Amino acid sequence: EIVLTQSPGTLSLSPGERATLSCRASQSVSSSYLVWHQQKPGQAPRLLIYGASSRATGIPDRFSGSGSGTDFTLTITRLEPEDFAVYYCQQYGSSPYTFGQGTKLEIK
Amino acid sequence: EVQLVESGGGLVQPGGSLRLSCAASGFSFSDHYMDWVRQAPGKGLEWVGRIRNKVDSYTTEYAASVKGRFTVSRDDSKNSLYLQMNSLKTEDTAVYYCARGHYDSGGYRNDHWGQGTLVTVSS
Numbered sequence: 001e002i003v004l005t006q007s008p009g010t011l012s013l014s015p016g017e018r019a020t021l022s023c024r025a026s027q028s029v030s031s032s033y034l035v036w037h038q039q040k041p042g043q044a045p046r047l048l049i050y051g052a053s054s055r056a057t058g059i060p061d062r063f064s065g066s067g068s069g070t071d072f073t074l075t076i077t078r079l080e081p082e083d084f085a086v087y088y089c090q091q092y093g094s095s096p097y098t099f100g101q102g103t104k105l106e107i108k
Numbered sequence: 109e110v111q112l113v114e115s116g117g118g119l120v121q122p123g124g125s126l127r128l129s130c131a132a133s134g135f136s137f138s139d140h141y142m143d144w145v146r147q148a149p150g151k152g153l154e155w156v157g158r159i160r161n162k163v164d165s166y167t168t169e170y171a172a173s174v175k176g177r178f179t180v181s182r183d184d185s186k187n188s189l190y191l192q193m194n195s196l197k198t199e200d201t202a203v204y205y206c207a208r209g210h211y212d213s214g215g216y217r218n219d220h221w222g223q224g225t226l227v228t229v230s231s
Binding site for chain 1: 143145152171172207217218
């Protein structure tokens with residue numbers, strides 16, 4: 001099983017700042033199978049990034065993904081109030097299709 | 109517009125059974141893989157199982173935590189996905205989401221999710 005470890009667990013920032021979230025895999029994951037989801041309280045997850053770096057439909061360009069192999073990053077430039085949420089990385093390269101434990105992005 | 113609507117959640121005793129449904133609309137359901145994902149109260153997301161499409165023989169995969177107890181199935185004629193849950197345990201308590209799988213040159217992803225249905229396993 002591929003274990004995804006996200007850091008930090010909680011990130012406290014202010015609107016307008018830049019957020020950098022990390023996802024590290026226990027073994028190599030094809031970039032085609034690494035995604036990022038956003039989840040707000042009481043809501044279903046929403047796909048943000050697929051293929052490690054492609055934005056899903058309707059996702060603003062302040063969200064970007066990068067990385068390869070075992071190290072992946074989600075960057076949010078110029079945080080907006082609606083961006084404060086929990087972010088999960090997920091891999092589909094090897095079953096079971098595991099999630100990271102999540103990074104909570106909170107308002108400082 | 110793609111819509112996924114789960115139903116069938118509720119309170120069930122340990123050892124009991126429950127069948128969840130996911131009604132799909134707004135897309136060609138039969139073409140897509142479908143996944144179930146769950147989230148225990150206050151916890152993270154956990155992938156539960158997948159069913160592929162007819163082209164890929166409706167094959168299924170499961171998380172180790174549910175294998176042998178849960179069964180994913182689909183009825184393409186009804187645009188519906190199902191999760192049969194047997195021998196339920198208290199640790200199966202969670203919101204269960206169905207999610208559409210989409211695969212193209214950009215890779216695989218769950219690009220649409222239902223709103224979830226709550227399953228509570230308790231005596």
